[in-house]
Amino acid sequence: GQQLNQSPQSMFIQEGEDVSMNCTSSSIFNTWLWYKQDPGEGPVLLIALYKAGELTSNGRLTAQFGITRKDSFLNISASIPSDVGIYFCAGAPWGQLTFGSGTQLTVLP
Amino acid sequence: DTGVSQDPRHKITKRGQNVTFRCDPISEHNRLYWYRQTLGQGPEFLTYFQNEAQLEKSRLLSDRFSAERPKGSFSTLEIQRTEQGDSAMYLCASSPLARYEKLFFGSGTQLSVL
Numbered sequence: 001g002q003q004l005n006q007s008p009q010s011m012f013i014q015e016g017e018d019v020s021m022n023c024t025s026s027s028i029f030n031t032w033l034w035y036k037q038d039p040g041e042g043p044v045l046l047i048a049l050y051k052a053g054e055l056t057s058n059g060r061l062t063a064q065f066g067i068t069r070k071d072s073f074l075n076i077s078a079s080i081p082s083d084v085g086i087y088f089c090a091g092a093p094w095g096q097l098t099f100g101s102g103t104q105l106t107v108l109p
Numbered sequence: 110d111t112g113v114s115q116d117p118r119h120k121i122t123k124r125g126q127n128v129t130f131r132c133d134p135i136s137e138h139n140r141l142y143w144y145r146q147t148l149g150q151g152p153e154f155l156t157y158f159q160n161e162a163q164l165e166k167s168r169l170l171s172d173r174f175s176a177e178r179p180k181g182s183f184s185t186l187e188i189q190r191t192e193q194g195d196s197a198m199y200l201c202a203s204s205p206l207a208r209y210e211k212l213f214f215g216s217g218t219q220l221s222v223l
Contacts, residue, residue, distance in 0.1 A: 044214070098154070
């Protein structure tokens with residue numbers, strides 16, 4: 001099956017800093033999505049990407065679908081305390097999503 | 110506008126007991142998914158329905174697991190003869206047919222098997 005490698009596993013940043021995380025796949029994907037999960041809750045969809053090279057923003061979040069179709073990046077600008085949580089990438093060649101193991105983000109005041 | 114609803118939020122059971130979880134998807138969504146998530150991992154696909162038809166089941170879904178979506182609306186996931194390894198968060202998600210890969214998740218059911 002597909003393997004997704006998400007990095008870094010965890011990040012500690014100061015409030016106001018920018019954050020970058022990425023995800024790589026062993027397979028070519030047609031879709032990349034980024035989710036955020038708070039403790040005890042289900043993942044919440046942040047951004048969906050459908051074409052190689054696509055760059056999409058959602059407020060302070062920007063995500064890109066890599067040209068090789070095997071990777072994706074998520075950037076968060078000017079981090080705030082409520083950005084704390086686990087960020088998951090997810091992708092699929094088609095059909096069911098495969099999820100990465102997540103990046104735990106901690107924002108220090 | 111209601112999202113995906115799951116019940117119960119938490120379930121504690123003894124090994125060997127049967128448990129059943131319910132999921133109510135977003136009403137206009139045709140597809141309904143069940144995922145399982147353990148601590149420190151991303152969600153893992155279990156099964157999905159398109160309307161009332163169960164179209165795919167993961168190898169993770171042992172014979173002790175059964176899912177139904179009898180009228181193409183809500184779904185239930187039953188685990189028979191629970192084992193300690195079944196302890197996990199069980200997540201339900203739904204998606205529209207036009208963008209079926211765009212999953213919207215519920216808050217999950219946290220199962221603890223003692």
